[in-house]
Amino acid sequence: MTVRDELCTVPGIAHGGAIMAFADTLGAAATVLNLPPGATTTTIESKTNFFAPATAGSRVIGECTALHRGRRTMVWQTRVTREDGKLVALVIQTQIVLEGQD
Secondary structure, eight states: EEEEEESSSSSSBBBBHHHHHHHHHHHHHHHTTTTOOOOEEEEEEEEEESSOOOOOOOOOEEEEEEEOOOEEEEEEEEEETTTTSSSEEEEEEEEETTTOOO
């Protein structure tokens, strides 16, 4: 994700909510790829720890890893890093599997 000016609070520093939304999107996409036919998902829990800033104009990279892939829930850990490899945030989220939602 490119850190655009409109995603920043303190001049030139990405807002934590933008980083969290990026990680949440990755966890949701990972869940969708693992859902049974006809099921949907939504986030039911998310925790974020921040370690370093991401500056305007830079890019952050997200890597999502499954911690648990169950029938009712899936838990994902997403590492958000800068291009230099420095850890920006670590996010752990739980997605619920919603069967047969119309």
